[in-house]
Amino acid sequence: MKRPVRLRVVLLTAVGWLVALAFILPYLQMFLTSLKPERELTKSPGGYLPTHWKWSNFADVWDAAPIWTNIRVSLTVAAAATLVTLACALPAAYYTARNRFRGRGAFLLLVLVTQMFAPTALVIGIYREMVALNLTDTLLALILVNAAFNLPFCIWILHGYFSSIPRELEEAAFLDGAGRIGALARVTLPISMPGVVTAVVYTFISAWNEYIVALTVTASPDRRPLTVAIPSFVTQYQEHWQYLFATSLIAIVPVVILFVFIERYLIGGLTAGSVK
Amino acid sequence: MRDATSGARGSGAPPPRSLQPRAAVPGASPSPARPSGPSRPRRIGRALTPLLWLGPSIALIAVVVLWPVVEMVRTSLQKISSSGVTLGGSGSRNYSDLFDEDAFLAVVGRTLLWVAGVVVVTMLLSLALGQLLNARFPGRRVVRWTVIVPWAASVLMTALIWKWMLDNYSGLVNRVLLDLNVIDQPVNWLAHPHQAMLWMMWVAVFVSLPFTSFVILAGLQTIPEDVYEAARVDGAGAVRAYFGITLPLLRPAILIASIINVINVFNSFPIIWAMTGGGPGHATDTTTTFMYKIAFYDQNVGESAAMAVVNFALILVMVLLYLRASRWREEVR
Numbered sequence: 001m002k003r004p005v006r007l008r009v010v011l012l013t014a015v016g017w018l019v020a021l022a023f024i025l026p027y028l029q030m031f032l033t034s035l036k037p038e039r040e041l042t043k044s045p046g047g048y049l050p051t052h053w054k055w056s057n058f059a060d061v062w063d064a065a066p067i068w069t070n071i072r073v074s075l076t077v078a079a080a081a082t083l084v085t086l087a088c089a090l091p092a093a094y095y096t097a098r099n100r101f102r103g104r105g106a107f108l109l110l111v112l113v114t115q116m117f118a119p120t121a122l123v124i125g126i127y128r129e130m131v132a133l134n135l136t137d138t139l140l141a142l143i144l145v146n147a148a149f150n151l152p153f154c155i156w157i158l159h160g161y162f163s164s165i166p167r168e169l170e171e172a173a174f175l176d177g178a179g180r181i182g183a184l185a186r187v188t189l190p191i192s193m194p195g196v197v198t199a200v201v202y203t204f205i206s207a208w209n210e211y212i213v214a215l216t217v218t219a220s221p222d223r224r225p226l227t228v229a230i231p232s233f234v235t236q237y238q239e240h241w242q243y244l245f246a247t248s249l250i251a252i253v254p255v256v257i258l259f260v261f262i263e264r265y266l267i268g269g270l271t272a273g274s275v276k
Numbered sequence: 277m278r279d280a281t282s283g284a285r286g287s288g289a290p291p292p293r294s295l296q297p298r299a300a301v302p303g304a305s306p307s308p309a310r311p312s313g314p315s316r317p318r319r320i321g322r323a324l325t326p327l328l329w330l331g332p333s334i335a336l337i338a339v340v341v342l343w344p345v346v347e348m349v350r351t352s353l354q355k356i357s358s359s360g361v362t363l364g365g366s367g368s369r370n371y372s373d374l375f376d377e378d379a380f381l382a383v384v385g386r387t388l389l390w391v392a393g394v395v396v397v398t399m400l401l402s403l404a405l406g407q408l409l410n411a412r413f414p415g416r417r418v419v420r421w422t423v424i425v426p427w428a429a430s431v432l433m434t435a436l437i438w439k440w441m442l443d444n445y446s447g448l449v450n451r452v453l454l455d456l457n458v459i460d461q462p463v464n465w466l467a468h469p470h471q472a473m474l475w476m477m478w479v480a481v482f483v484s485l486p487f488t489s490f491v492i493l494a495g496l497q498t499i500p501e502d503v504y505e506a507a508r509v510d511g512a513g514a515v516r517a518y519f520g521i522t523l524p525l526l527r528p529a530i531l532i533a534s535i536i537n538v539i540n541v542f543n544s545f546p547i548i549w550a551m552t553g554g555g556p557g558h559a560t561d562t563t564t565t566f567m568y569k570i571a572f573y574d575q576n577v578g579e580s581a582a583m584a585v586v587n588f589a590l591i592l593v594m595v596l597l598y599l600r601a602s603r604w605r606e607e608v609r
Binding site for chain 1: 325326328329330332333334336337339341343344345346347348351405408411412413416419420421422423424426427428430431432434436437440441445448454462482490493536539540543544545546550564567568571577580581584588592595
């Protein structure tokens with residue numbers, strides 16, 4: 001019985017690491033490309049490794065394009081959208097988890113239906129609305145759109161966490177004179193921290209990565225987030241793949257680290273939030 | 277959801293129904309002693325409490341999600357100049373123009389194939405991947421982290437690196453295939469509609485896998501170990517245990533993962549936009565890129581809105597059919 005078990009582990013490990021390699025390969029290629037000097041990029045067939053490792057690409061890219069401005073836009077939009085989402089989702093998730101009231105079902109259905117909408121499907125409507133509100137080419141438009149479309153996921157995940165906390169815990173704090181808000185702040189929120197962190201990171205990342213609405217709504221270069229700015233490194237007039245991927249890595253690495261950080265909560269969150 | 281019932285306190289002897297405030301339910305407010313006939317302001321206050329908590333969410337959804345839906349439908353029935361000025365109603369003109377587009381039927385058909393192909397392959401692979409990520413082996417953590425990467429990374433950037441790897445002239449894919457003698461001269465993968473479509477479907481699978489696999493993984497972790505114990509005692513082999521226990525118990529997870537995947541893949545825009553731009557011509561367009569081109573290249577917002585409405589109807593029909601086929605009400609409450 002012991003031998004097959006060991007063989008199984010060896011096999012699993014091998015398959016596991018192969019899978020890991022497959023998932024990381026494109027990003028490894030991104031990294032290698034970002035380190036090539038321009039003349040190596042036009043070689044055919046392309047080389048596997050840079051013959052000359054041009055680390056300075058990562059310094060030069062800041063001068064090649066105003067990416068610092070794009071990063072600031074992306075950061076502003078993602079951070080503000082996350083705050084707005086949280087401010088809306090926390091009370092809604094808490095209230096629906098704790099109370100039964102008329103309209104509760106309708107509200108949860110509204111949230112579920114909203115989850116079915118994607119910015120892509122509505123982009124024409126969003127564009128027309130922003131024109132009507134005179135909000136085209138503003139960061140406010142991007143903040144609102146990102147906040148709204150991430151709201152359903154946050155409500156579901158927080159709703160799941162709040163529902164799983166026994167109300168007796170809160171009641172005890174309430175009887176100690178903490179008040180409803182106090183009980184929420186001192187008991188419920190700390191216990192649901194993993195859910196809150198998951199919601200925050202998830203919203204931040206999807207706002208950081210949002211593309212189509214930003215592409216449609218923004219016009220001036222200083223209001224473009226990274227996703228909209230990056231493709232302009234490769235146009236019919238210029239091809240700077242090395243800068244394109246250097247910037248991509250600058251955009252990707254921080255959020256991957258953030259995401260790895262919530263990985264363990266994500267599994268719990270997916271179980272509590274959507275599967276339940 | 278179970279313990280969300282809030283009737284536990286103070287509802288032992290509910291007041292007669294006629295005396296209950298309309299919107300309030302026992303326990304909704306934490307006041308311990310309920311007067312049998314609440315005064316009018318209090319009644320209104322209690323009816324409005326939910327609005328206080330849910331208001332911000334409702335407002336945000338109404339302004340940013342529902343308004344565009346209405347605006348989209350309205351726009352699809354209007355005649356709009358290329359500079360964005362509304363020139364009045366146009367009846368169903370935009371729709372008939374849309375249906376008359378040479379590419380329309382092909383685009384819709386391609387979109388359905390695209391969704392079906394990507395979702396089926398994604399689900400099959402993620403069933404295996406979820407199982408792998410749930411198994412015990414050294415380094416499982418790291419493998420899980422790498423699987424997450426395409427989820428965290430921008431889809432646009434992932435699509436761009438694939439575009440570069442598929443480059444005709446100096447891409448990695450051609451280099452590897454040349455070195456392995458699979459091809460004897462570089463192939464311009466993204467210039468041929470069929471090959472381009474297959475590669476883009478692969479990229480769509482690649483970026484879908486993390487989410488679906490993690491939902492499957494989450495589902496697997498809810499299956500208690502002793503169910504398998506019992507099956508083993510009964511003499512069921514690994515295969516029978518998988519089809520008899522794992523798959524049926526995974527149904528809710530599979531449902532959620534595939535529905536969300538259908539919606540995402542249907543609306544997937546950056547992959548095609550970055551890799552082929554829907555070209556050559558309209559040969560690799562799906563409904564979303566087609567819609568975008570009508571709006572911002574042809575400057576025909578009205579017709580593009582019609583395309584968006586059709587696109588939305590397609591998603592709705594597909595999800596409803598799917599839910600019906602899978603009898604979702606029995607599975608997920």
